[in-house]
Amino acid sequence: MSDSARKDSPEQSAFREHCRSWIAANLPPPSPVRLPQSALEIMTREQLDYLCAWQKAAYDAGLVGCDYPVDCGGGGRTDCQRVANEEMQRSAAPYFPNIIGLGMAAPTVFYHGSDALKRQVLPALLSGEEIWCQGFSEPGAGSDLASVQTFAERRGDRWVINGHKVWTSLAHFASWMILLARTDKSSKYDGLSYFVVPIRAALGKGVTVRPLIKMTGETGFNEVIFEDLEIDDALRLDEVGKGWTVAMTTLAHERGAGILVTPQSGGSRRGDGDAGLVSALVELARQSWRNGQCAADDPVIRDRLAQLLVREEGFRLNLKRARVAGLTDHPMRLMLQYKLLMSEVAQEAGRLGMDIAGNAGSLYVSDPAAPQAGRWPLAYMNSFGFTIAAGTSEVQRNILGERVLGLAKTK
């Protein structure tokens, strides 16, 4: 029995059984089209359809949104999403496409939306029938998020929105956007309000979505332009002027420090879990030649592989230690490192994969001779998405230095 299974409540253990048997009988066949490395890089309708079918099936079986109330389309259970995640991540299931919806929009709407709004939007969000995107960043507002300029002007019980959002992942497929907008120009933090916006219904009628091409050559994020888009006041979350507080709920969940557990699937599919990354690189090193020598014999490559092993296992052991109260000094010290470590370990792994492969390291996904289907240059480039998005690594270091070590604040 696994460690986690041993601590299950009766509800959880019955539910775990259900998850196991359902997953065993209902794993989808492999995708007919090549899938990207994460949901943030979904480019084609075929990729999306395949992944949406999986999310819908898992939702119908009760594995998605387990802890949300029934009238919001959830399962009405207690602390069961964690159980479903463990079972789904153990399996070879694909990931869910609606990650911004599940990970950020749903908890934000749940904690700050009206009951009517929750009932209106959450069911199709959880099932994946409606994709969500996040309209926070702007050309002039990135790390300093509270400086957003997109403006929502009140007209009776309607709001008129004008502005420009960028780096909006999944907007090209999204029905809804969570939007942080300015409603008062005289106050930076207190001048913000938070809305959910039905962008798909408004395409060509006040909303324009233009795909941006990433350095990898993939699409996946977009710019979104609002021109006199009118929305109903019922789509506002929390009070006018409380947008920053609402955004903190979103960011906490985005960075893995939220209250509600995000439904998650996939993980072992490409052997990326735990030791999988290092084993894939070891495999690569055995088969690769660089500078006329087998990569596995290169002393620098050997040392870097061992370094990566130590970092990667250290990261995994941190997660285990974080659950032992007597072995952590500050309650947030380990958890707040999570995003930074995960993204930087992934970056070094991608980089090392390229270096191991030597000349073949730069053979890209479209080259049939590319080692491991071009995985490493793609992973290396994509890793910058993770060290930049959701609070850059520099911003993460500010947060750790200020909240955990108590050093003077940057602002």
Added chain:
Amino acid sequence: MSIPSNFGFGEEEQTLRDAARKFLAEQLPTDRLHRLVAGHQAGSPRWDPALWEQMAALGWTGVGVPERCGGVGMPFVAAVALAEEAGRAALPSPLIGTLQSSALLAACGNAEADAVLTQIASGKAVAPGITGPRGGWRGQDCALEVQGGCLSGTAHWVQDAAKADVFLLKARGSAGTGLYAVQADAPGLSLQPDAIVDLSRDQARLSLASVPAVELAAPGTADSVIAAAEPALFTLVSADLCGAAEWLLQTTVEYARVRQQFDRQIGFFQAVKHPLVDVMIAIDSARSHLYNAASAVDHDPAVSLRAAHMAKSAAAEAARFGASRAVQFHGGIGFTWECYVQVYFKRQLHNEALYGDAAWHRARLAEMLLGPVGA
């Protein structure tokens, strides 16, 4: 066997650790430590034997000694918790060597070894001397010879030799190397102290001229005994490194919160803030590896060597980085003899190299991953 989810740190282990931390903070506050090891009296012993006696009376030496030998018989994680506190206090004492000796003696597994374990439980300090002149602790790197039950030659790099009651030495006979116990006051044994950079311990070369010894591991078996104890040896040094690294981090963070320049606390500047965060990250990874390795010794010996290699490489890197940042971020005061940081800085320098530095441990890990070069 598998490693428990709390790494085996139960209530008793945590109570011991907390008590040790409190005891050392009270008995050896840093100003007292500094006077003790960095005071200017020539010829002063640079440690406090009375404090050591108190620690022995508290049962620390016998923490890992089995009950049949009069010890406390706690799991290895308890010994590691003590070693981490010793590092945090930069404690000058023969504690780490004695804990390491317990692991070596346990691996010998015979009545002669049990007799030495009994001495440890009663408060005697035992120092291992198994590292040869070339810095290896396995194979033929050994400058001591055994003949007719007596040892002659030189033992190198013996840690806290001046504080030890008994030495545990490796010596070569015609059938290979064995392990032997020698009383520190035995006739024919003399001690030449090395002038090491670390003020918080001593190190010496032992010269032996026909010194009577008790055989603990027969000629030809030293390597296998040492191999069995290696995970414990590495892990105890890692614990010392981790404890000292955390002290350096907290002390430097404290300074970065009070020292003002350009009208701001220096911790405001990201050239200070971010490296301190990176030091914390390095320490946290090292500590997670540490508890994992300690727990592996108790619960999963099959993976304990790999875990210990990871622990020592992570701890040595965290120590190197953290100690250098601690001096740098204290500015001019950090460069002085008066500053407490130098004591820890030097302890880290010394500990990093003991039983293999970070790169050596990674080379072993690489062999585990990829086989030997040219495989």
